[in-house]
Amino acid sequence: MASKTLFEATPPFPDDLQPVAEIATISLAKLVADDASEAQTMLDACRHLGFFLLDLSRDTVGEEMIKEVDQVFEMVRETMDLSTEEKVKYSSDPPRDFRGYKAEGIMKTETGAPDRCEFYSLLQDDILGNSTVSPALPTPEPINSRSELLRSYFEHGHYALKYICRALSTQLHLPPETFWDLQAPTRSSGTMLRLIRYAPSLSPSDMRTGLLSHTDFGSITLLANVTGGLQVLNPQFQPEDEAGWQWVRPRPGCLIVNMGDAMVQWTGGILRSNMHRVKYAPGEQRLVPRYSAAILTRPYKEAAMQRLAGGRIPTVEDDEREGLVIQDEGISSLTAWEWELKKAMALKEGKDCARSRGGRELRAMDVA
Template sequence: MASPLFFTSAPPFPDDVPVAQIARISLEKLANKDAQEAKAVFDACTSLGFFLLDLRGNSVGEELIKDVDAALEATGETMDIGPRRENALHSTYAQMLFWGIMKTKNGKPDRCEFYVVTQDDILHNPSRFCIKDDDPFHTHPFPNPPPIESRRHHLEGFVNRGQYAITLVLRAFSTQLGLPENIFRERMQPDQSSGTIIRLIRSAPSLTPEEKRTGLVAHTDYGSITLLANVTGGLQVLRPDADPSDERGWEYVKPEPGCLIVNIADAMVQWTGGVLRSNMHRVNFVPGTQALVPRHSVALLVRPQMDTRMSRIVGGRIPLVSEDGEDKAKRAEELKGLSAIVWERRKAMALREGRDIMKSRGGRALQPLAAV
């Protein structure tokens, strides 16, 4: 999360709203292979699917905080000069990959606008977006707006140092599952082309009763893992035992200085046979006096590299039978040869067409190592 300087410049988070009880995990302890911290992050990601990653006290983490500050500055300046929502609504699909908005269930625009910077652009990987050699998205570096270009080195730091933090989290998962240490990392290597993006997000202030509504509909992320930084509230998670239609089941995530909000996404559920949890979340109106100012966020949405296979990992403590009762052979055959990029496109299309009922996924019991 941002440095304390950003937090002191924003209205305080209110103390009269329901706040989710989220584990706080130390990056420094994960770096030192602390066994208790590895278990704590694993427990958090098999129950709620969210945790706070405390960057303070770790040399890479301290630099990452500076990168987050710069990325939040870039977000505010970019949204002030970019096309407004009315233009984004009429953008082509290619333009929407970079400038865009999202929509609510009834088809109306939500209250978020965003700009996307791809990891492939920042790290000069082959671009997944290029269709032909003269396609503008084939250009490296991509001609982003000036507030982004002037901070390109910080965005590169945000990606590289964010990926360092993710490597430590993935290592904890592997050890807790009784799997080879790099088994998840090798499926989402930063130097390989992927759909991994930095998303700069702005939510408008909620100044009227009509504007005090859900800003981004309930969803799960369909990548691997997400790092989120913001100063004001608005993000809500669904309690694992709650019905998404019951407003009492939604709780705010309180941002904390020096901490990133981390959540597990659908690919990790797929690979672990439903052990890790991808939990429903949404952006509601910002609580208290924070509703009077724009909400700026920066997210690193990490997705598998394009050619990674999406079949479930076999071994360790991963269950042998899928959640719906299919045996491992049947499921493996179904996903045989299915690459991550095809899997992502199918999931995105199913969501758009209403064929994929949105729900939290994962949180299954582990297979005992002795039985493997």
């Protein structure tokens, strides 16, 4: 997350706002030190809410990433301040190609109203030189002039991601590198950095959902933002019930981390991919642009989407013995790239009704 200085330059998150989600704060330094208690707390958060705050402080690499977030936000601002005529030169073409610019209003919210966000997506393969299919695309000057920052930001994100993956693998009694190997940055994938801007909410008509409720269909998301607006769904509520939507309060020096659908699939529903959305920013924050940067991590393209074996991961036979029916929607026979394209097409055609996934209880024999 951004530095305290950047937070102090932004209108404050309202102290009296309700309901605010109770999100566990996990120390990256403790994960690096292989703190079993911290790893267990993180697993609990990933099973119940699917979200946690990752405190980057007191870790050398984490402290560097905090400084870089401020620089990335400046890049987002400069990019989005370009003229519309300039930005549309770099328009994306999903689902064929997710790279590039998406203008505000192209997608819809739950009421059918246009969305209120614009973003620019940068493929990890292009930044790191992993692409074997298509060449890197041209980028606007605010991005093109910061190639070293982008490479470093990805590398520092990988550092945090690796220790998250190791802790989850260990807590689920899997080999330590299990989850990391499925999304290692040395292999070609759909992993991207998304630079996002939401316009200020200056009128009552702007005080609505800016980005439709959804789950992330990758593996793990690392989000940096300063201004509020992100809401997560209380697992006890249905998305149609407004009382179930809870505000997420950003904190200096912390990333907001959430599990994606791939982690649910691999763990047979143990980890939770929770619905979330972006509303207007609360309080005086609604009067300023909302910037964020999300590393959307996805498996390497040839990774198998079948359920992992061993450890605490239940087998299909376990499900049958316990009278459970865990539908994999035909995912298990697909590669990660096939699965992502299938889900992207379904979302574009309105056939995939977003819902929270996972969060199943561990079997009694697996609880220490």
